[in-house]
Each structure stands twice: as C-alpha cells, then as structure tokens.
Amino acid sequence: xxYFIKHTVLTLCGVLLFSSFxxxxxxxxxxxxxxxxxxxxxFEWPESAKSGNFIIQIVGNASSLIKELNDNVVSKKTIGGQxxxxxxxxxxxxxxxxxxxxxxxxxxxxxxxxxxxxxxKGTLLITEQDGAAKTFAVINFVVIDNKQKxxxxxxxxxxxxxxxxxxxxxxxxxxx
Amino acid sequence: MKKYLNIHLWxxxxxxxxxxxxxxxxxxxxxxxxxxxxxxxxxxxxxxxEVVLHPETKEEPAAWTIKAYVYFQFFKNYEINNRFSKYRxxxxxxxxxxxxxxxxxxxxxxxKKLLKIIAESFYNQIKIHLYDSLNYNAxxxxxxxxxxxxxxxxxxxxxxxxxxxFYLSVGGQFVSTIKQIFDLNKxxxxxxxxxYTEIAKISFNKVLELDPNNVSALEGLAIxxxxxxxxxxxxxSFDIPIEQIxxxxxxxxKYLKQALPYMQKAYELKPNDPNIVEGLTGIYYALHDNEKHxxxxxxxxxxxxxxx
Numbered sequence: 001x002x003y004f005i006k007h008t009v010l011t012l013c014g015v016l017l018f019s020s021f022x023x024x025x026x027x028x029x030x031x032x033x034x035x036x037x038x039x040x041x042x043f044e045w046p047e048s049a050k051s052g053n054f055i056i057q058i059v060g061n062a063s064s065l066i067k068e069l070n071d072n073v074v075s076k077k078t079i080g081g082q083x084x085x086x087x088x089x090x091x092x093x094x095x096x097x098x099x100x101x102x103x104x105x106x107x108x109x110x111x112x113x114x115x116x117x118x119x120x121k122g123t124l125l126i127t128e129q130d131g132a133a134k135t136f137a138v139i140n141f142v143v144i145d146n147k148q149k150x151x152x153x154x155x156x157x158x159x160x161x162x163x164x165x166x167x168x169x170x171x172x173x174x175x176x
Numbered sequence: 177m178k179k180y181l182n183i184h185l186w187x188x189x190x191x192x193x194x195x196x197x198x199x200x201x202x203x204x205x206x207x208x209x210x211x212x213x214x215x216x217x218x219x220x221x222x223x224x225x226e227v228v229l230h231p232e233t234k235e236e237p238a239a240w241t242i243k244a245y246v247y248f249q250f251f252k253n254y255e256i257n258n259r260f261s262k263y264r265x266x267x268x269x270x271x272x273x274x275x276x277x278x279x280x281x282x283x284x285x286x287x288k289k290l291l292k293i294i295a296e297s298f299y300n301q302i303k304i305h306l307y308d309s310l311n312y313n314a315x316x317x318x319x320x321x322x323x324x325x326x327x328x329x330x331x332x333x334x335x336x337x338x339x340x341x342f343y344l345s346v347g348g349q350f351v352s353t354i355k356q357i358f359d360l361n362k363x364x365x366x367x368x369x370x371x372y373t374e375i376a377k378i379s380f381n382k383v384l385e386l387d388p389n390n391v392s393a394l395e396g397l398a399i400x401x402x403x404x405x406x407x408x409x410x411x412x413s414f415d416i417p418i419e420q421i422x423x424x425x426x427x428x429x430k431y432l433k434q435a436l437p438y439m440q441k442a443y444e445l446k447p448n449d450p451n452i453v454e455g456l457t458g459i460y461y462a463l464h465d466n467e468k469h470x471x472x473x474x475x476x477x478x479x480x481x482x483x484x
Contacts, residue, residue: 025359025406025410027410027428028461031412034414034421035418035421037414038414038417039418072414073414076414143464143466146425146432146433146464146465147426147464148421149422171419
C-alpha cells in the first residue's frame with residue numbers, strides 16, 4: 001500500500017424524504033373563513049346589533065375553520081368597529097344572539113331549528129347543504145367546478161333582519 | 177510495502193543518469209514519500225513541490241502522482257467542505273500532468289484510484305450544500321464535477337442510477353423544505369417558494385425522463401403541484417375583495433388538477449402505499465370532491481388497519 005487515503009462515499013437520501021403527504025393546513029377552511037369575513041361587507045345589521053362584540057357562531061365540528069377565524073379574524077380584525085367573538089356551540093344563547101351563524105354540513109339537521117331561533121334577530125345564517133338557500137339560509141356554500149362558491153337568498157336576509165347590498169347578487173352563483 | 181520500495185528503486189534508476197545533480201532530488205522525493213507515510217503532509221508537500229518544479233524531475237509522472245496524493249490530503253485536512261478547494265484542484269491538475277507524461281501502468285493505476293476518490297469527494301460535498309444550505313447551483317456544479325472526473329477514469333460508466341439518486345435527493349429535499357414551511361406556518365417570500373418549487377419539478381421530471389414509473393418522483397411531483405395550489409390559498413389575504421376569491425381558487429385548482437394524474441399513476445403502481453393513498457385523499461379534498469375524498473379515506477383506513 002503506497003498512497004493510502006481513508007475515504008468514505010456518502011449516500012444521498014434519495015428516496016422519500018418527503019414520504020408523508022400529511023398536510024396540516026386545510027385550504028378549504030381558509031377559503032370559507034375568507035368568505036365568512038368578507039361577506040360582512042355586504043350586509044348591514046340592525047342598530048341593536050351594532051354594539052358589543054360581533055359574534056360569529058360555528059355550529060358543528062370545524063376545528064380548522066375555527067383556527068383560521070381565530071388566528072386571522074378574531075385576533076386581527078374588527079367588523080364595523082366591533083370586536084369579534086367566536087363561539088363554537090350547537091345551541092343559540094338567547095342572551096348572545098350571533099351576528100353570523102355558520103352551520104357545518106354534518107350539522108345540517110339543525111338548520112331549521114336554528115333558523116327559527118335567530119329569525120328577525122339580525123343573524124346572517126350560512127349553511128352548506130344542498131337546497132338550503134331555497135329554504136332557510138341567507139348564504140349557502142356550494143361547490144361548482146371544484147371551487148367554493150355561495151348561493152344567496154335575499155328574502156331570507158330580510159327575514160333575519162338584515163339589509164343586504166345589491167352587489168352581492170353579482171357575486172353569488174345563484175340568487176333566490 | 178513492496179510496491180513502495182519498487183517505486184523508490186524505479187525512481188533511483190530513472191534519475192541515475194544525472195549523477196551530478198540528481199541525488200538531491202532523489203532524497204527530496206524519498207523524503208516526500210516518507211513524510212507522507214508518516215502523515216506529516218506539510219513536510220511531504222514542501223519536498224514534493226520542489227521535486228515537481230525541478231527541471232530534472234518535473235517530467236516524472238510518479239512525482240506528480242505523489243503531489244496529487246499530498247494535495248488531496250491537504251484538501252481533506254483543511255478544505256473538506258470547500259467546493260472551490262485549491263488543494264483538490266491542484267491534486268486534479270497534478271494527476272492530469274502525470275497522465276500527460278505517459279506514466280507506467282502502476283502510476284496509472286494510482287492516478288485512477290485517486291481520481292475515483294476525488295470524484296467521490298465532490299459527491300460527498302453535495303450533502304453539505306443540499307441538506308445544510310439548500311444551494312441548488314452548488315449541488316449541480318458538484319454533481320457535474322463528480323461525473324466529469326468519474327468519466328475520465330471510467331468512460332463507459334452508466335450514470336442512470338446515480339442520476340436518479342441525485343435528482344430524487346434534490347427534489348425530495350426541496351419538497352421537504354416547502355412542507356416544513358407549510359407545517360411550521362413559516363412566512364416565505366414568493367420568489368423563494370417559486371424557486372424551490374421549480375427546482376423540485378425540474379428534479380423529479382429528470383427522474384421521470386430516466387424512469388417513467390419511478391413512484392417517488394411521481395409522488396414528489398404530485399406533492400409539488402399540490403403545494404403550489406395550497407400555497408395560493410394559504411397566502412390569500414383576508415382583505416381580498418370577494419370577487420377575487422374565485423380567481424384565486426381558479427389558480428389553485430389548476431395546480432391541484434396537475435397534481436392528480438401524478439398521484440394517480442403512483443397509486444396504480446403502488447396501490448397499497450398509505451402515503452400515496454393519503455396523497456389522493458388530500459388532493460380530492462382540496463378539489464372539493466367529497467365522494468372521491470371519502471373513497472380514498474376508506475382505503476387509507478383499511479390500509480392502516482392491515483398494517484397494525
């Protein structure tokens with residue numbers, strides 16, 4: 001052995017460094033959260049609802065949506081000068097009537113009851129159930145061409161004590 | 177040891193015709209080897225530098241070969257992480273010089289042996305620039321150096337498997353970095369995100385050119401496109417006008433749909449891989465295709481149960 005050199009060849013970790021697809025981020029929840037926050041620009045709540053906190057209530061299990069709203073809306077935004085409060089409960093508290101109620105698809109069976117509880121109280125009722133915009137919802141999330149869109153029911157907005165901008169008709173995928 | 181003595185003897189015979197001058201060079205040459213063997217590389221360097229500069233010995237291939245070994249040791253000792261190492265370059269140049277002087281078979285063999293080690297030293301440095309500093313250009317440059325040097329001593333080598341390993345590693349590392357950015361909710365500027373994404377795509381596509389059924393590359397490309405779609409939504413401002421939400425979704429869906437065929441092909445090739453099935457559930461979920469999302473979610477749950 002004349003010219004001995006210690007030498008090791010390293011191997012690159014070529015396979016499956018990225019093996020897990022698990023994504024901790026729910027993009028659909030983000031889209032819904034952005035819609036919910038932005039829809040407030042197109043509605044006017046009754047005078048009685050313009051003081052105290054602006055309450056957004058989520059009915060059903062929607063942890064990603066709640067996180068989005070907490071992280072980006074509740075802690076950073078106000079609506080009409082009101083602080084935003086987020087509630088996750090299946091029941092409407094009569095002493096804390098929400099400005100917005102979003103009912104998850106899995107909780108759609110509660111739409112009718114909740115609709116009757118918030119009627120004429122200045123609540124924007126948002127659902128995600130086929131046909132709900134024709135019955136109880138003011139806004140109903142729908143999927144068209146792989147995209148989240150919404151339907152709008154003007155009459156229901158009036159029933160719930162809200163004034164709506166005419167502009168929202170242009171933005172909805174269907175108007176009832 | 178025998179070879180070691182042989183080269184001394186051969187060298188003494190070679191310089192024997194110049195009795196007036198050369199004994200000093202013989203001494204220096206032998207001292208250089210002696211220092212090298214004793215791992216006193218500074219000593220070896222000073223001696224061999226003199227030998228290869230001397231008019232009577234500068235055309236001796238074995239002397240240049242020894243210089244190459246000595247300089248490579250300097251690279252190892254002082255510049256192991258430096259991709260621009262002058263010592264390593266000197267070692268390469270010394271081997272070239274040795275080869276240009278028509279060396280005997282023994283010296284040729286030593287040159288070849290060292291060239292292989294030098295080539296591998298370039299490959300080893302890729303790790304630093306890929307995993308520590310995520311420097312794509314440095315990785316490409318080092319890999320090309322590795323290949324070029326390898327080719328000089330083994331012109332018939334087939335780099336296909338090495339190319340696959342290299343490009344999978346690069347693509348995988350950049351995808352991992354993007355995923356970490358997502359998981360840790362780190363802010364990243366657009367140009368960095370786009371750069372990482374493009375590198376991942378280029379790398380995985382290179383693998384697919386060589387091996388169209390490479391599941392890791394298919395999965396990697398699917399994840400890359402998925403991440404692009406997800407990134408558009410993730411970075412969407414809450415103050416965006418409502419009419420622009422749909423435009424953002426259009427852009428996102430375009431990428432998500434590009435992710436799908438790659439993940440589907442990976443699934444066809446490896447239907448029982450939970451990561452791939454999970455990938456399909458994720459893509460279909462993002463595309464709001466609840467039916468397909470649930471279909472693959474069931475498969476995933478079944479696979480997980482079977483694994484337990």
